[in-house]
Every structure is written in C-alpha cells, then in structure tokens.
Amino acid sequence: ESMKPILAVARHFTPEVNARIDRDFEPRWNPNEQPWTQDELLQAADGADAVLVSPVNKLDARFFSLLSNSVKVIATFSVGYDHIDLAAAHARGIPVSHTPGVLTDATADVGMLLLLGASRRAYEAQQRLRSGLWASSKGDLLGWSLQGKVLGIYGMGRIGQALAHRARAFGMQVHYNNRSRLSPDEEQGAVFHEDAASLLRVSQFLSLNAPASQDTRHFLRTENIDLLPAGAIVINTARGALVNDDDLITALKSGRIAAAGLDVFEGEPKLNPGYLDLPNAFLLPHIGSATVETRTAMGMLALDNIEAVLKGRPAPTLLRN
Ligand code: 8YV
CATH class of the missing domain: 3.40.50.720 (NAD(P)-binding Rossmann-like Domain)
Structure with a gap:
C-alpha cells in the first residue's frame, strides 16, 4: 500500500x-x-x-x-x-x-435570522423574559414588519441571491447593487442599482453580502449610513471588515439606524465592546455556515x-x- x-x-x-x-x-x-x-x-x-x-x-x-x-x-x-x-x-x-x-443556504438562513432577530427585537425580548418581565403595561416591545419593505442587498452573489429568495417569501421587495447586473433569471425581479449610493437611498433594510476587499472595506461608514432611510435596519453575514464599527455603534445609539443584526465582526473573535451595551444590536458569533x-x-x-x-x-x- x-x-x-x-x-x-x-x-x-x-x-x-x-x-x-x-x-x-x-x-x-x-x-x-x-x-x-x-x-x-x-x-x-x-x-x-x-x-x-x-x-x-x-x-x-x-x-x-x-x-x-x-x-x-x-x-x-x-x-x-x-x-x-x-x-x-x-x-x-x-x-x-x-x-x-x-454553505449558501445555511448562510442565507442566518441572514433571515438576523433580519427577524433585529427587526423583532429578539435580544431585548429574551432579556425581558429571562429577567421575569413578561410585558409592561407601559407598552409592548414593538418591532418593525418585513412585509412590504425594501431589502437592499449589497453584493448579489450566491448568498445574496439565496437571501433574496427567502426575503421575497416574507413579502419584501428586493433591490441590489453588484459589480455587474445579473441575468433576469438570477434577478427574479430584484431591482438593480448601478451605484451603491442609489441602493442605500431606498434600503429600509440593508444586507451586506459582498466579500471583504479594498473596495468594500468599511463600506458601512457614516457617509453611507447617512444615505439610508431614517430608522433603517442593517445586517451582516459577510465580513466584519465591511463595517466601520464606531460609525455603526454611533448610529445605533442615536437611532439613526434602528437595529442591526451581525454575525461577523472586524477583528473577530474580539469585537468592539461598544456593541455589547446596545439593546438594538442582535449579535451572533459567526454561525452562518454552522x-x-x-x-x-x-x-x-x-x-x-x-x-x-x-x-x-x-x-x-x-x-x-
Ligand atoms: C467559516 C466563513 O469558514 O465560509 C466562510 O467564508 O466565514 C465561514 O463559513 C466557518 O465559520 C469556519 O471557520
């Protein structure tokens, strides 16, 4: 042998x-x-x-x-x-x-988990329940619906397309930015934006699905956050390097961004400690393919x-x- x-x-x-x-x-x-x-x-x-x-x-x-x-x-x-x-x-x-x-489907599934977890305030809800506070007479824990909203997908490769497929089933309208336009068969009705700024302006929900590179580094920074509709929700299953953490944390604190769902972090497994105090950050330890x-x-x-x-x-x- x-x-x-x-x-x-x-x-x-x-x-x-x-x-x-x-x-x-x-x-x-x-x-x-x-x-x-x-x-x-x-x-x-x-x-x-x-x-x-x-x-x-x-x-x-x-x-x-x-x-x-x-x-x-x-x-x-x-x-x-x-x-x-x-x-x-x-x-x-x-x-x-x-x-x-x-790993396309498993990662797109976690994309939905983040969209739902962030928009329905799943972290705060868990905290309330576990600390014995079922509900408050001063008001329920209200989130934001997916139905009828625009999901902007930045980077429409395999995982972006699988997320789009799921989001459509939740009644979302999909828009995307990608280096090149997809074929109609791949697009499945998603609206192509040739430049990222144009995508950001319509994205009530934004999902980052591009690879980390010099071109995409810190794509989500104040300059681009300011283009999003007020109260937008942002998720990331791609790479932490696409986000400027200090800028996102500032926007989550002020409510400029209503909530974020993050599975990946720049410098992981270490993450910016600013995230840990934020009730509107729904955080996972890179389990997209897990x-x-x-x-x-x-x-x-x-x-x-x-x-x-x-x-x-x-x-x-x-x-x-
Ligand atoms: C990791 C990932 O490989 O596929 C990727 O690019 O980031 C993940 O699937 C996985 O967490 C094992 O390290």
Whole structure:
C-alpha cells in the first residue's frame, strides 16, 4: 500500500470529516483549543503535502515566503478567502481551494435570522423574559414588519441571491447593487442599482453580502449610513471588515439606524465592546455556515479538492487570481 499524504489540519470538523481525514491522510492535527499561530501552522506544514485552514488563519505574504516546498495544495474551510494572499500562493505555484455553494443556504438562513432577530427585537425580548418581565403595561416591545419593505442587498452573489429568495417569501421587495447586473433569471425581479449610493437611498433594510476587499472595506461608514432611510435596519453575514464599527455603534445609539443584526465582526473573535451595551444590536458569533449538514459538506469539498490536486486530477473548486 502506498503512503498516505501528510495533511496539516488547523482545526477539527464534524465526525464524518474527521474520520475521512484519519482514514485517507497522515494528519497533523492542531492539538490546541486555540487556533495555530502563523509560526505553528508553518511548522505543521513543514514536510506536509497539503494544508487545511479556515478564516482564523492568516496566510499572508510572510506565510508564503516561509512555507515549506513540500506543500502542493492549500484548502480553506470557507467560501471567503480574504485571509489568503492568493497572488503570493500562485506566485509559488500553490493552488488554493475554497468551499462555495455548499454553505449558501445555511448562510442565507442566518441572514433571515438576523433580519427577524433585529427587526423583532429578539435580544431585548429574551432579556425581558429571562429577567421575569413578561410585558409592561407601559407598552409592548414593538418591532418593525418585513412585509412590504425594501431589502437592499449589497453584493448579489450566491448568498445574496439565496437571501433574496427567502426575503421575497416574507413579502419584501428586493433591490441590489453588484459589480455587474445579473441575468433576469438570477434577478427574479430584484431591482438593480448601478451605484451603491442609489441602493442605500431606498434600503429600509440593508444586507451586506459582498466579500471583504479594498473596495468594500468599511463600506458601512457614516457617509453611507447617512444615505439610508431614517430608522433603517442593517445586517451582516459577510465580513466584519465591511463595517466601520464606531460609525455603526454611533448610529445605533442615536437611532439613526434602528437595529442591526451581525454575525461577523472586524477583528473577530474580539469585537468592539461598544456593541455589547446596545439593546438594538442582535449579535451572533459567526454561525452562518454552522449546521451539521453544511459543515460536513464543506469539509468533504475541501478534502475533495486536496485529493484531486494530489492525484493530478481537476479539482472542483480552486480559486483563480
Ligand atoms: C467559516 C466563513 O469558514 O465560509 C466562510 O467564508 O466565514 C465561514 O463559513 C466557518 O465559520 C469556519 O471557520
């Protein structure tokens, strides 16, 4: 029997995925609760054939300048790849794969959870109930309806389109901004805005669904917040880097933005402490793709890519420059 390839594995996955790794590879598991530091990852990758990482691992130019020559492929357990310097990887001839498609529905579901949680004040309601205050004679905890409202989607890729599909079922009118206009079949009646400012002006609800990049960094800052209708509701399942936290916190405090639902944060797992005191911030710890089914599919797709590259076959979801 031929030797199994050596795989540096930066985290653990679902039991099915872990079992496949143990069966088909010679794994070097991260034994710690904490993510590997870059130097620990480099050490684990020394002599390995492949490396499996996630967005907590930063694979920058330094990483690729120090990475062992033995590594033939890198897979990230994510659709997002802003944590990887692709140009540096490709300059060294190392293909990088990601996991598009399999997490689209789970992430769009969390988009709805955030829209509903923020608009129906689910965090305040939970707090009231748990502190023994069922209701107050001075007034009920009133939120804002989705029915008939405009949902603006900034970044209309796979997840944006899946969110649009769900939002339509809730009676929302979908508008979007994207680098290019979708086909009518993909649009499903959503209204295209060529520039983001025009989208913001109509968005009673706004969902951030663009990848993090230099172009999208701090898209949600005061200058753009001021274009939204007063009392707009904002959600983010994409990347924290799309938001200027201080500006959003200021707008949530003043009520300029009525509520926010956030699953991702700049600098996560640390987050701006200003969010923690806000009753109108509905916060989740990056659980967009976190279902058993989705996480298993992501792991399997990551391993399919690694195996394909190592066996010289076409890999299903490699990233291009
Ligand atoms: C993470 C994500 O990969 O797919 C992405 O881009 O951010 C998530 O699915 C997941 O939280 C594991 O780190």
